[in-house]
Amino acid sequence: MVTLLAVGPLQELDRLLARRWLEQIDPSSLALAQNVLDRIAGQAVCLPVLAVVAIVLARRRRSWRPIILALFAEVSFFVGVGTSKVLLARGASSTGDPRFFEAGVTEMGALGISFPSGHAAEAVLIYGTAVHLIAQYSRASPHLVRNLRWIVALISVNSVTVSFLLGWHWMTDLIGGLLAGGLFLRLLVEWDRRTGDESFVQAASANAQAGAFVAGQAFGVHPSRSMDCCSITGAGCSAPPHRACS
Structure with missing residues (x-):
């Protein structure tokens, strides 16, 4: 639904909101936003976090399942979200053209595959998988798991807010990324619960x-x-x- 809206009715809204807001509001914060806050949801940070959680739990429980689930999450991101980005071929907001199928990775590189936002999807999917592993394969208390889920929500909000303020994505890219990450996380959690979970x-x-x-x-x-x-x-x-x- 978000994709259909982004293809048509919301393109004018995307154009209206596409600004380098942080550069206009507080240029001194650009370095912090680009080099610290934005990278929290990037592969260089979230993947090691997921890997450490999966490996530690696998060793403690003497099972490969946490590692398998972590691999599934990463494959879901690259195959599911990555394929969507390539097929939809939407240019980044810096191109000034929010239309779909007009850019592409071969023509414009990373600037040609803007929808859905990879960082927004990773924030939900990768960190969400790490919390699911902790909740399902450790003795973490419900209170701790609840707090960890709030942290994932904060990381997701941070990812969307920073990308928007930096003007790196159309607004619908960011919404689409959150929904894509949530979809693949839901599928992974359901598969885990139906095929094994704690009894396994x-x-x-x-x-x-x-x-x-x-x-x-x-x-x-x-x-x-x-x-x-x-x-x-x-x-x-x-x-x-x-x-x-x-």
């Missing part, structure tokens, strides 16, 4: 510990008394513990 990780962890227990018995090595015997049995804490754990 618990099963993988229980299987790994059970395998270690069997191997230890085969070689005459008793498991550590600190090992969680409920996880080994896979039957919950109501099951009688193994004698080595008593």
